[in-house]
Structures are given as structure tokens and as C-alpha cells.
Amino acid sequence: MSAQPKPYYTPAEYLAFERESETKNEYFQGEIFAMSGASRAHNLLVKNMLVGLDNRIGDSCSVFPSDMRVHVAANGLYTYPDVSVVCGPEQYLDDAHLDTLLNPGVLVEVLSKTTAKDDRNSKFLLYKSIPSLQHYVLVDSLRVTVALYSRGTGSSWLFQEYQGLTAVLPLPAVGVELPLAEIYRRLDLPA
Template sequence: MSAVPQFALPSVSPEEYLAAERAASFKSEYYQGQVYAMAGASYAHNLVNLNTATALNLALRERDCTVQVSDQRLQVKDNGLYTYPDLSVVCGPPQFAPDKYLDTLLNPVVLAEVVSLSTGEYDRVGKFILYKDIPTLRHYLLLESTQPIVRLATWREPKVWAFDTFEGLTAVVPLPAIGVELTLADLYRKVPLAG
């Protein structure tokens, strides 16, 4: 989310945001009455996201799970955030916000954000605080875009989040809620890494 709201209006309703968003040629996030323009992504960012989506899609091909990338809007009902995570995984039937469009997802099990310079702090702290209100969420992945480092938050009962960091191309990230392990070698395949 950028630091400056896109609209100069003092407050925008969720309905106004959704109507404008569905007609827009670009994506924006919405939180507490404010609309925020979303920045573009780097080559490395996009490649890490694509590699992660590919690895998850292949690992989950025999399961009732779907992988979505950054064009899938997500609503966090408990706090009113509307956003576009870099990646989301839903297992079982997807649930959508109750309107005729069925374009706003509610029930991800896994969310991932590829960290960039402009959004890093928000992805690491602010977004995680907001994402924690999703009842179905079990894993939150933060993937660095220029070095093979993945930070993982895993939900453990009763409502406790455990944090792990995985570094280097030989590391393996476990996602027990969906029965998958991801290798950093796959996630960072062909990514130009910082020296």
C-alpha cells in the first residue's frame, strides 16, 4: 500500500471503492475509508511470485486447493481491508464476498507477499497484523525478492503464531496446513540475486 491515498475524499465507502475498482484499469487497496494506489513490481519480484505459484500449483495438483496470484482481490471481513496479495491458496470451495460479482475472496489458507523496497515494512508488519484476522489463514509467507530468504508465520492453536526464517537455496519451507514443502531453489529459480 502506498503512503498516500489515491482519492482526495475524506472517506470512501466499501461500496464506492468496489464500484470504482471494478471499472479501473489499475489496482488499488482499501482500508478504513481510504483508497491506496498499488505500485508496479520488479522483474525479480514477479519471477519469485511466479516460481512460488508454480511450485504450489504443482504440489497441490492432486488436492482440492487452488492457487491465485496478484489479480485476485481479498477482503479481510473483520477489519475491512481489501487488498491483492501476491499469492493466495484456498483449500476446499472458495468463499466470496456476498455480491453478484464473486471476485473478492474471503477464505485463504496461505497468503504470500514478495517483499520490495517500497512495501517491505508494510508487508512485514502492517499487512500481517491485518491478515491475522482471517479465520482460515494458517501460513503467511514473506519472500525477499533479491536474496533467497523466506520468513514464515504459521498459526498454531490456540491462536499463536510461530515465526521461522529460511535462508539459502538448500533450505526447505514446510507448510503443514496444506501438506507441502517448498524448496528455496525452486522459489528463486532464475532470479537475479544480489551479490
């Protein structure tokens, strides 16, 4: 018995499907991937990042939760980062929906046991081809640790890791510093 071939969807078919779907799905290379639910820790970390960024960032930038879809034009990925930040004019797909952001300056993903490897590796490889992206932030949901990738010169990216509740996460591209104590508020995790 042969395995059934996976159906191939065009980006237009995906967007039509997604806009009618009651659940969120990502898209890459013709395949649609269902997204799973999130834990208490994940949800608190996303909320704390959203509030912390929004309270500091001012009106020149917009902070979006995970319902804002992001499209990576260079490789065709459609995805839902946990937090997206765009400064200056927002750019969207050329349609009337304004639901697919093209130019984030900061993307945040909260790591879980099931997503950590993908978020650190393949997703970062896809995200870093976004010309506007300056910071990629990975927030660990199992310990008080935040990893930061910042765009350097040319095609280089700088990596820094911040650990413990006394550390502060700098995001110079948007003029913000976030204390890890605030990011991890209401969570009791090891450093």
C-alpha cells in the first residue's frame, strides 16, 4: 500500500482557507500546519512581553499579539509569531484584509518543549531573510533565560543570552529595555 501524497496548496488557497478557519495554521512550501494550544506559562510570557513592549515603545511602533500573521516573502512562510513589532509605516500583503504583516522589526517566540528546536533553528533561518527584522527574541518557558539575535553588518547576526531576574533585555532597534523580572512576572521558574 502506498502512502497518500500530501495535498499541495497555493498561497492564495492557504489564505482563503485561513481567513475562514476557526483555528490558526501556518503555511510553508505548499503545506498547511495546524498550530496547537499554549500552556499557562507560554500565555503569561506572551502577555508580559506584549504589555512590557507596548508600555515602553510609544506611538511610533505597533506591537501585535500572535493573531497577526507574518509573511516572509523571500521563502514563502506564513506564520504567527508570539509577538511582532513594527516601527514606522506598516506594510501588508497587497489585499484588503490588513492581516498579514510584511515588515516586522522585532519577532518574539516563546519556547516550549515541542517548539524550541524549530524556533531556534529552522524558523530563525526563515525569519532572518526579512529585510526589516532587527531582533529575534526567544523566551524560554522552562527557565529564566532569553536569547537575542540582533542583525549585525552584512548577513551577520549577533547572539546574546540573558539569564536571571536581575538581567535586562536590550532591544536598541526599538529603543526599549525589558527587565527579565517583568517578562517572567507571575512565573516561578529556575534561573
